[in-house]
Amino acid sequence: xxxxxxxxxxxxxxxxxxxxxxxxxxxxxxxxxxxxxxxxxxxxxxxxxxxxxxxxxxxxxxxxxxxxxxxxxxxxxxxxxxxxxxxxxxxxxxxxxxxxxxxxxxxxxxxxxxxxxxxxxxxxxxxxxxxxxxxxxxxxxxxxxxxxxxxxxxxxxxxxxxxxxxxxxxxxxxxxxxxxxxxxxxxxxxxxxxxxxxxxxxxxxxxxxxxxxxxxxxxxxxxxxxxxxxxxxxxxxxxxxxxxxxxxxxxxxxxxxxx
Amino acid sequence: xxxxxxxxxxxxxxxxxxxxxxxxxxxxxxxxxxxxxxxxxxxxxxxxxxxxxxxxxxxxxxxxxxxxxxxxxxxxxxxxxxxxxxxxxxxxxxxxxxxxxxxxxxxxxxxxxxxxxxxxxxxxxxxxxxxxxxxxxxxxxxxxxxxxxxxxxxxxxxxxxxxxxxxxxxxxxxxxxxxxxxxxxxxxxxxxxxxxxxxxxxxxxxxxxxxxxxxxxxxxxxxxxxxxxxxxxxxxxxxxx
Numbered sequence: 001x002x003x004x005x006x007x008x009x010x011x012x013x014x015x016x017x018x019x020x021x022x023x024x025x026x027x028x029x030x031x032x033x034x035x036x037x038x039x040x041x042x043x044x045x046x047x048x049x050x051x052x053x054x055x056x057x058x059x060x061x062x063x064x065x066x067x068x069x070x071x072x073x074x075x076x077x078x079x080x081x082x083x084x085x086x087x088x089x090x091x092x093x094x095x096x097x098x099x100x101x102x103x104x105x106x107x108x109x110x111x112x113x114x115x116x117x118x119x120x121x122x123x124x125x126x127x128x129x130x131x132x133x134x135x136x137x138x139x140x141x142x143x144x145x146x147x148x149x150x151x152x153x154x155x156x157x158x159x160x161x162x163x164x165x166x167x168x169x170x171x172x173x174x175x176x177x178x179x180x181x182x183x184x185x186x187x188x189x190x191x192x193x194x195x196x197x198x199x200x201x202x203x204x205x206x207x208x209x210x211x212x213x214x215x216x217x218x219x220x221x222x223x224x225x226x227x228x229x230x231x232x233x234x235x236x237x238x239x240x241x242x243x244x245x246x247x248x249x250x251x252x253x254x255x256x257x258x259x
Numbered sequence: 260x261x262x263x264x265x266x267x268x269x270x271x272x273x274x275x276x277x278x279x280x281x282x283x284x285x286x287x288x289x290x291x292x293x294x295x296x297x298x299x300x301x302x303x304x305x306x307x308x309x310x311x312x313x314x315x316x317x318x319x320x321x322x323x324x325x326x327x328x329x330x331x332x333x334x335x336x337x338x339x340x341x342x343x344x345x346x347x348x349x350x351x352x353x354x355x356x357x358x359x360x361x362x363x364x365x366x367x368x369x370x371x372x373x374x375x376x377x378x379x380x381x382x383x384x385x386x387x388x389x390x391x392x393x394x395x396x397x398x399x400x401x402x403x404x405x406x407x408x409x410x411x412x413x414x415x416x417x418x419x420x421x422x423x424x425x426x427x428x429x430x431x432x433x434x435x436x437x438x439x440x441x442x443x444x445x446x447x448x449x450x451x452x453x454x455x456x457x458x459x460x461x462x463x464x465x466x467x468x469x470x471x472x473x474x475x476x477x478x479x480x481x482x483x484x485x486x487x488x489x490x491x492x493x494x495x496x497x498x499x500x
Contacts, residue, residue: 066330070489092332
């Protein structure tokens, strides 16, 4: 049993340029280097934040850990399982909330969506229903059981996405901007829920992608700042925030990716 | 509704085609309407089986559901198999609805039909086109271009398959080309079983063609689908429509 819930070593990802089949002048398309040698260790029971501007590679890293993307080089392990060689075991170990909380059939109710994913997660039918009821109450969606997802607000979809991630009780949660589109009050409630329920009560490890350093300070034990596919700074969010404050030396601000 | 309107349209068209005209090109004791009804029914069922999985994949991509589906504990092959079942069942139901509407609207009687032979041939045809549907779905994952192939197959089945007219009507090169496509054998087989009471023994050639086609296309489709998934994971195109 490894100590780290997530372990990443020298991870790179390069996307091949798209080939234009119908082009009269076929040219070798440029390759896009999105991750350049990422090293990362997230101990069990920690909330780790990934920060950085758009295009810095945060979501790509999360997608590799979720086995949706294959890395070009390097290694990544989740709960001790290699994301390439042992992808099915990684899928058992994670709950993934994609950005924008997409991935539900809008024509079905939230409950029916969750039941579908519970069955897909190999839960027997009776157990699936019980588990859906449990996570439904856990994420605070009471009262919306019979509404179709098309009528859900952004906040409700986020809760539904987290409920789906928790269905099979995985030890690791990968959350891509879970408070995107939420108002400040809802965001605060959401962060408190993640910290108090998911981590302290249920003992989950969370890797959280966010743009917001203040949000990272509020919820994360540690955070890393990514820029152009590299981790340029990491440590407790309060330290990163201090270094990023206006008035600090340009060198200190540059070290955390601002200024 | 769509099936009902289509059948009604061809009922009126069939009044323009005297049985004697059809008889010049092959056996047609029952007239043009039963002939075209079975052609339409088989064509509709085969196209449902062919396009169902690709449409289902496109819908899942549009809803962003493909990634969560693949994160489940089931193997991608199992997801693929179960996603294929609905289009296949739908194809079978479409076929029966065509025949039922033909009976209600056009009074088509299939009293002399060899139902077991027709069912076996129709099921094999649906499975054969479902397996071809897996290949086109894999192409849509690989190149985002499964749909033009579906159009091409759909159009070829109209032209060559003998849906609306007997195949002897076609020029010789097209008749030869038609023999290369499984829908030709499927339509001829089911038509012979339902209209002429052909037995399983009589239909051994179309049955062998459809079985052989499925045996080749199913593993090929699963292989292509897995390659498509791997490439999408390399290129980051898993969620692209």
